[in-house]
Amino acid sequence: MDIAHQRELARLLATLRRERRTQSGLDQRLVPPDKATAYRVAGMVAEELGWEVVGWKIAAMKEGLQRQLRTDSPIYGRVFAPIVESPVSVEHAKLCSPIPEVEYQARLDVDLPPREKPYTLAEVTEAVVSLHTGIELAECRFVHDAAFPPLPAILADGAGSGIVVCGAAIPDWKTRDIAGQEVLLTCNGTLRRKGTAGEALDHPLVPLTWLANELSRTGIGMKAGQTVSTGTLTGMLRPKPGETYVADFGPFGSVTATYA
Template sequence: MTLDSSQALVDLLARLRRERRQQSGLDAALVPSDPDTAYRIAARVEAELGWTRLGWKIAATRPEMQRALRASSPIYGRVYAPFLTSSPAMMEAAPLLHPLPECEYMVRLGADLPPRARPYTEAEVREAVASISPGVEVAECRFVADAAFPPLEAILADGTGSGTLVMGAPIEDWARQNIPDQPVVLRVNGVERRRGTAREAVGHPVEPLTWLANELSRTGIGLRAGEVVSTGTCTGMIKARAGEEHVADYGEFGEIRIRFA
């Protein structure tokens, strides 16, 4: 990318976020050349927006999801503070951009994981976790899902389709709970539509969190105490429509309710 084209993409993505709208396709000259370039564009979009970063989302944690998203590894994106809410939640459907609710465990960090030369171990990352909560990410994308949908690098620059996080109460004594094998069921208007477990999708939520800690360390960003990380879908995606109520049932860990008005 040239300096002019990268700035044009930054301006475009920031404008689409501010205006809460999508566009079909993207000029090939504006598509980042590789994932690292795309992530640098995403950082510049954050600076251009001036919004407080809440934390991060992780996606494509398993090979089948990577194939669907045209990725060769897990991917991540920034999540912004205005787009965090608690359950039960009411969301206006009309302004949302092809909203895709995904049942995900959400981790809040209690300690920094700054950039360093040595990779973080899973044990070190686990020690930095303050809490784990059930949640739903309502993902959105600034590009219309049509025949002109741009390459993955454009999606990474757009924050990997980050939208709103709906969090439940923290899981009591999470380190002693069998989080990986807890069934997670998504019901829409009372009808089961999706089912899964963390083990099938991400293993334990600390596993994708460790991957993210090392990716952000490698790129000189790091993770900060207080940040929230949505660790990847346990149930896959489903489009939400006006008038629907989505209930993510995490069994003994609680439920997440979202009504799309």
């Protein structure tokens, strides 16, 4: 895929984001041939948009979700401003194939720049100033129909990054049982899903460490103040207009998102 086609795809994806619309399928000549090319295009999309990158999203840390997303490794994407606080109400009709994903969100206190030596879990933990409850309202610029393009096109689209809804910071999170805490996701008061970070991620800092090293390997760094949504604990659901989702993290609090 030559640079001209990469730029053409980046302009298309940037336009779809600006105009908050989707399309069915993608011309085969614009489908990136591999993940490396897809991530380069994602960087070009950010350049085309000129929007502030306020964080990152991670998905598919473990095999089950990797199978669903047709990948053999975790994936990531940029999160653009703004990050919103819970509770939030969004207009379903203005979102692109929205999906509510219950996630822990880590906020950085220091930069994690590219370097030759891999980052350790301990180093990344020290870089985190706060860990929050949250929901990512993931979006995709491609309609989920028979023409849905291969994974590299989705990676070029920021791995489906959308709106990050941030809950309260968890006090003393380094000494709490983050991995073992059961999280319940209800829709209009009815339980839809439940899960734990231990089952889905091992711990939110595990995917964060993976991302720090994956970005570093490609010459990209994370910056102080950025927030990383570390991966869904409850899988993926298709919301309908009028539905309110509440993610109950037990003693850590809850996060609410309504699709108006």
